[in-house]
Structure formats: structure tokens, C-alpha cells
Amino acid sequence: MQPHEIEGSEALEALMLGDVKAGFPSPAEDVREKLDLMKLLVRHSPSTFFFRIDGVSMVDADMDEGDIIIVDRAIDPYDGCKAVCFIDGEYTVKKVQLKPDGATLLPCNDQNSRYKPIPVGPGDEFLIWGVVTYIIKKA
């Protein structure tokens, strides 16, 4: 089990939000709203999943080894979106190009010619597992 570090700000908050025993009560005492990253990053909780980027075989793909991507199955693939696709038995992030009769899965970096475009017909929507909504990376 990993030890959990208690953030400094939490400890500080615990000190500050206690009963005010004397003196003028803090006008900010009732203000307890906090910015919640989950609310920002997860729009549809039943359909949102996290993946970790494992292998990167191209430069300039916005995604690096170890990044966490947020994938929302509630979002219909749109032209130019990045999506987690299931190809040849593994998950791969591809760029989706929508066409009137289906879609094409392109490498995330357009300049990369090592990976051929993959056409998606009406019968294989399952190829596209979910649309990438955010990329979380370490600065």
C-alpha cells in the first residue's frame, strides 16, 4: 500500500475552518467551494474511462508515454477527433476522419506514413471504443 501524503493546504484548511472561539467571525467561513478537477474533466461519469499511454511510435502526437487520457463513450466520433480504437487485438489512439459513408482511422500525426489509414465500414463501429476528451500530462 502506498502511503498517502496529506496536502499542506488541507492541513491548513483544517486549522482555519474550525469554530471561531472569539473575536470577529471570518466572513469567509461559509465559503467552502473548491475547484474540483473531476467535475471539469469528467462530463459524463457513467461513460468516462481512463487509459494510460503505453507505447508512442511517433513524434508530435500530443501524447507521451505515461500520459493519462480521458475517454468518453457518450461523445459521438466527430471529424478530426482522437479516439481509442481496438485494432488487431490492442488499443491504439487514432485520429478519426469522418466521411459520408463511414470513417477512416489515421495516425495521430498526419505526417507519419508508417501506418496506413484504416477504413471503417458501417459494420465495424466497434473499432472505435471511445473519444478522447482530455490528455493529462506531467509538466
Add this chain to the structure above:
Amino acid sequence: MFALADCNNFFASCERVFRPDLNGRPVIVLSNNDGCAVARSNEAKALGIKMGAPFFQIKSIVEKYNLAVFSSNFALYGDMSHRVQQVLSRYSPCVEQYSIDEAFLDLRGMNIPDPDAYAKQISAKCKRLTAIPVSVGIAPTKTLAKIASKLCKQYPKLRGGCYMHRPQDIEKVLRRFPVEDVWGIGRRSAAKLSSMQVRTAWEFVQLPETSIRKLFALPGYRTWLELQGTPCIEFEDTLEPRQSICVSRSFAKEITDCQGLCEQVANFAESTAHKLRAQKSMALQMAVFAFTNRFKDNAPQTYGSRLVVFPEATADHSAIVRSAVAATRELYRPGYGYKKAGVVIVKLIQEDAAVGSLFRDDLQARKNERISSSIDTLNRNFGPGTILFGIQGDGHIKMSREHQSPHYTTLWSDIPKVSVK
């Protein structure tokens, strides 16, 4: 009008969410300790693997047909179940979670122009958003909705949803529906009906009211009415607190020493206390039991149990764990290999009904309550087992889970990997 949403082969379907490669391949999920098959994909059912089939008996089929075998992964199933529930709650203001993979939706008073399309839409949305296939039956009563959802599983062309309401359709379905598969018909009622040559739900419905009232208690009568389209089973969208709480497991390896047995029982007791507190109940009486492997012919057998009567109602982790361990020490007999043990709260009350005893030490009780709620908070926020009593050992219940899949949705270290190409 009611809907029943039932996840198809739920545990097996959960295993496929992050493994699309398993689509089309037979999948089974094993019970605790990898004992027997508790969930089977349609392909596994087609191979003749029965519900509850012991794993060792089907090993040859597993190899021959390349079955994908999983140990139970309740973290994953619980999370996926919660996701499906969230989707369902968009389709009715009242959702009654009936089990981990089933929920009733109360559609009364809602304006639904095309219930059949509604059922199909709910199913499609669950599949799209959570990747779990769900069968949705809509009918005038809960009992009929359950039958309608079973039809969806039988007939893929219903596309996961079915509205069953016309009397002639209901008759047609009930004529072919085995009475023992009707919701609410227990094993004893089924035996009774079988001796009366009543085989189908339709034959059951044809019995005169007088004989139903004579032969069955109120629940059987309700089922009889419900099958005829008269709703009489209450909708329960608030979970009634349970009247007893049981945590018991069999062990992967037999336990012969007292300390080892105490550790396991302490874990069960801690988990019992947690469940008790979650439903705001307090324990009055608790039973602790442990026994040897009944299926091992030559081994010496023993069964021990102790009843603990608490001096006053308690929901205190330490009191429950301490008493359970003391009871275990009493019932333990050296020289036996214990295979299973458990803790059952046999008598409980709601915390607001608890009466303090004359000799209650209020200050101490308040201290204990603060400790217990801190334990709850820590284990809720940082995962079960974050804080333990020393007697719980490493906090792990000794089970074999050789084939367990990652906790894809509940542990950062286990989230699925994806490459960029």
C-alpha cells in the same frame, strides 16, 4: 407500467468491456476461491457449462475450447454496475436496484408514446455508454417485466428491448414459460406446483383464486395476480435496511492455527461492522462460526459456533472485532483444518431506535464512535484496508484469485494501456 433492466451475463460482460478481443470467445467467471462457474457468456452456455459447475470438472472443456477464465473481480463489477444504474436513472425518476445486475424502473405516470422503442433505447444507451449489454422488458407488472426481459435474451431480433402488454401476447408467452422460472416462485412452491402437474406460468394463472389462497401464502397470491397484469408488488426505491448481515468466506487453504483463524474472522467482523454502519444499524447479537471441509472424507470434521450478545446495541468496529475474535478463540479446536468461517449479525436495530443502558459510559461511547467513524472515512477515501486492527493481519481475506483481471476502473495502477500509432 414497469421496466426491468437485466445485464446479460453480467460478470462475463464486465470482463469484456476492456477486452473486446473476447467478443465471440467463451468466457466464464469463477466464484470466490475459483471454486465454480458463476457467470457464463452465451458461448460458454452453448458449450454446456452449467451455472455453478465446479471448475475442476470443466477443466478439459476450458482447454479444448480456449475458454477465457476469470476470478471474480468485484471492484470492476461494482463499478460497472454503478455506471449502468446511472444510465438507467435517466429513464425514470424511480429506479430500484434489485441486485448487482438488475434494476426495476417505475414508469407509472410517465408519458411514453412508444414503450417498445423506449425499452430498445434504454438497452442501446447502456451498451453505448458502458459497453454492457442490457435486456429491458416493459410490462404492466414487475413480474411480467421480468419475463419480458428474458424474452429479449432469447430473441436477439428484439434488439435488447421488449414491451409486453397485449393479453394475447402475454398468454402466448406464459404458455411457454416454465412456472419455476417465474420471479417469486421459490423452490418449495415449484415442487408443490409440479406435484399438481402445473408446469407453465399459464397453467399457474388458470388455477382458481380459492386454491391459490389455500395453497400459497400472500407472496404466491401476489405473483398469481401480477402474472394477470395486476400490479401488487411494491416499488422499493429506497433500500430497506437488511435484517441480518453476514460476511463469510471459504479459505483457499485450510487454516489449522488459532491465530490464523482469528485474523480471518477479524477481517469478516471489520467488514460486517462497515456494512452495519453503512445502513445505520446497530448490532444486538452476533454469531461467529467456523467449520472444516465437509467434502474431505478422511479428515476429522468439526463445526463450531458461538453467539455473542452485546450488553448494548453497538456499531463500534473495535467492539465487534474484539467480540468476534474472543468467540473464535472459544470455538477453535486444535487439530482441525478449518475451511470456512463467518460472522453474522443475527439481531440488529436501527441506530435511532437504540436505547442506552443504565451503565453506559457515555464519554467512552462517544470516543469509540469517533474512532469508528474515522476508520470508515479513512477506508472509504483511501481504499479498504487503509487502517486495520492488528489482529486483522495484513487485512487480506485468504482467497485464491488466480485469474483475476486488473481493477481497470478503480485503481490508477490498473487502468488499461493504449498505444499511439
